[in-house]
Structures are given as structure tokens and as C-alpha cells.
Amino acid sequence: MDFILQGVIQALRLLVGGDPETYSAVAATVKVSSMAMAASLLMGIPLGFCLGHFDFPGKRQARLVVDTLLSLPTVFIGLMVYAFLSRQGPMGQMGLLFTLPGVAIGQTILALPVVIALTATAVESMDAELRTSLLSLGASRAQLLAGSLWEARHGILAAGVTAYGRVMTEVGISMMVGGNIKWHTRTITTAIALETSKGMFAMGIALGLVLLLIAFGANAAVSFLRRK
């Protein structure tokens, strides 16, 4: 038990003292997850809204595909993205392998089905009378879509937070596509894996605490927005 307690104490020292290596991993994580979330929300919310709101041929099949992609293993995404970005791959000339944008591509693939599926569920579960109410109050087609999207905002926020949690905590993509390069592509999760394997619990615990803190901050922000 002592080594865990010692680890926590040292972790707090690293965090309070502004240890550059720890904060480099934190910065890489925030940067890469922000890129991935921006891309997945920009694509996922409209796609999820369309999937939940409109009726079209093949809707059930599309939903089945999206739901299946929810259980994509991160190492498999890492493998596929690695294959695409490696020198022999179709996107090899872009030079994205072992870079943060490369990791962000993989994490976007991870987050996108989560955002689409949960947004579609939020839109589908809206009261059937919402459309009637908006139309009867004089909404145009565009105002009907905007109004429906706004009414589903709490569900969409939950979709974003869930996807963010998945992106922040994944190891497989960051390790395979990013390569865990110190000061460069080392993220919180890859650093924890590495430090633990070296027996350096303090840094692992410190980074774990930061991860929890970020998750708390994201959920607190959503809770505040829900009350708005």
C-alpha cells in the first residue's frame, strides 16, 4: 500500500511543481482530443440528426451499421489508420504517421459512431408532438429543423461528453498511430502505460488524476449548460 500512497504524494508534487514532462503529455492529450472532438461533432451531429429525424430507405440498415461501429476496438482503428498513414499506405505521402493530427484522425473514427448513434437516439426519443407544436406556431422547414435540434440539445450534449470520455481514455490509437514519442505524441494514457511498465507509479497516478480532473471539468460544464 505504501508505494501507492507514495505515488499519490509524488504525483501531487509533480502537478503542483509544474513538471514539464507531465504537462507535455497533458497538452498533447488536450490538443489531440480537441481536434478529434471538433471533427466528430461537426460531422456526427448533422448525420445523427438526419438519422434520427428523417425517414428514408435503408434507415434501419444505416442504424445497424452505426450501432455496430460503437464497439470498434481502438487497436483495430489504430491498425487501420496506421496502414493508411504508413509510407506504403494510400495516405502515406501526407506524413501524418506519428503526429498528433494522425492520432486525431483515429480518435475521430472512434468518436464519430458514438456522436451519431447518441444524437440519433436523442432526436428519436423527442416527443412526437414537438413537430406539431413547432409547425402550429408557424415554423418554416428550416425553423422546424433548428427548433428540433435545439430541443434535443441535452441529449446531444450527453452524446458529446460520452464521445469525449471514449477519446480521452483510449490507448490503442494513440500508441499505434502516435508512437508514444516523448515531448511530441505522448498522451496521458500512453504515458501512464509506459510509466507503469517502468515502475514509475507517481507519474502514472499524476496523469490519472489529471485525466479525472478533465473529465470532471467536462461533466461540470455540461451540467451547467443543462441548467441554461
Place this chain on the structure above:
Amino acid sequence: MPLFELHRILQAYAGRTVLTIDAWQVPEGKIVGLCGPNGSGKSTLLRLLGFVERPVRGTIHYQGRPAEPYADAVRGRVVLLPQASYMLRRTVYKNVAYGLRIGRVRCDIRQRVGESLGLVGLDPDAFAQRPWFALSGGEARRVALAARLVLRPRVLLLDEPTASVDSASAQMIQAAALHAHRQWGTCLIVTSHDHHWLQDTCDETVHLFQGRILGRGDFTLVFGPWQPGENRRLAAPLGRDQWLTLDPPPAGAAESDIAALDARHLTLHALTDPLPPGTAVVEGTITALALGKTSGQISVSLTVGATPFTAYLPPEMAATGHFTPGNKARLAYSPDAVRWV
């Protein structure tokens, strides 16, 4: 020019026909009541008139021109208060102001919202900033109505406006709707199971049954099973020793056929009144009286066994004192004035 004209309307959900209307007109500025049992197509008709859905077949003309959902001619002018009105996930103020904002109506929004909340009996200072989830069922219904009234619509369609609310809320909803009619000439089209309220409020009532318009006025529906009676007529038992005997339909009646008796063809008689021999009558108990708004006739509810009948009583007959709730009376009907549905 009629306000609404419906031509060869057919509406179906999941392949099942729920409403068929060959032709129907609604005059401008009237209060029209729609009555009929559950599943008769009242709400569907309101949704079509409110342009929130398209019919499978047929056309609806609004003020002489064909109209459909999203048309500029109807947006914000023809408004529907559905039975389960949805409260937008925002404050009461934003709920009521929504229609004005999206319609870019040039007015003092704050003042109009306050006025509308006042009309439905809600104090704007106390309610405007309340969130949507902090309202009782009756308050939510009144806020939903205020959100419609704020638009000062030409047509206000109310689907069971007083269902599931207490009597105080019901009175305020009714008063607010009538205010819109008097103040702005709003045409009200109302569905309700409150027969007496419709009778009291509406210029005309239209009876629907099984997705068809039976006609104007009050109808009593008598369900089978029908049995062979005297003189090749059909008879349905209504209660102890009470039989309704009718001429069969030309094609012959099935056991499940339903007879609709038009209140205009029914006459009330005191038990002591002499009747010509052979007059078809049933005897029942008077349960309620209501004064018709435009006809000046008194509408009488009379129950025979478990079947409620409605008939009209001329005011001079009411003065005899025979026709008060609780009294027994006889209902005479002309067997050939019955419609089979």
C-alpha cells in the same frame, strides 16, 4: 367566401383510413364544434385544418386558395393547440414568445407575451421566467394556449382544450378562446366530449363517426345487436322493456350496424301527453338541460337504459316544468329518419 373548403379528403395512417370527407366548408369567423366518440377522426381533421400534416388525397382550400403545410398564407395565422401540447424546453416567456420571434412579428414582444399570459389567467410577473418543468398540467396547457393567442390568429383549432385540467383552468381556457373570437374575429374550431359546453359555445356542431361526417347537430348512436321486430323492422334493446325499433336499411342490416338518430327528428313528450297511436317512443330519465347558443333551443339529455339521447325542447315546452333533470319523459322518433352507419 368560406374560410376552409375540403374536397375529397382521405387521410390514412399505416395504410388504415382514418378520415374520409367528400366535401365540407367552414364559414369565416364562426365557432364550430366537432364531436364524436374516440377514433371518429376529430383530431385528424384538426391536424389537417391546422396544416401540420398533408392528406393522402384531396385538397384543402384556405380563404379560397389551395393551402398546405409551410405555406405563407397559413403560417402563424392558422394555429393548432394539440391535445398533448408540447412545452419547449425553455422558460414560459420564451415559449409564449416563440411564434412571434420566428414569424418576425413587429411588435412589443414583452407586452404581447404579458397580455397573452394575462388572458389565460397567469400572472406574467410570477410565471414569465419559470422553466418549462416547473408548471402543473393545467398551467402548461394555459401557457400553450397563450403561445397561440399571442399570434392573434385568424383560426384557432383547439383539440380537447379542457381535457385533463381542473375546472378553474378549463374556465380560463374557454374564456381566453372566446376572447380571441370576440376581440380579433378568430374562427374557433373545437373538439370536445363536453357536449353541453359545445352546445353552449358553438355556432354549429358537426358530428363525426368512424372517420366520416355524420352531419350538423347532435346525433345519438345506437349500437346493435339488432333483432327482428314487428312489421319486418329491426329492434335493439335499450333497457328494461325499452326497445328502439327502426326500418332496416335497404341492403339489410348486419348485427354490428349502428343507427344514428338526428336530434332534430326526436321530440320529447311528458308521460301524460297523449300521442297518436303507433308513434314510436322510448321512455327514459332526463339527466341535463343546456341552452343552445344560436338556436335558443334547449338541448335535453335523456338516458334510456345505458344509452344517452339528445333532443331539442322548444322554450315554451320547457315552461311546463315536466322536463327537469330527474323526471321521466318519452322520446318520440320517426323510424325512417334514421341513418345507418
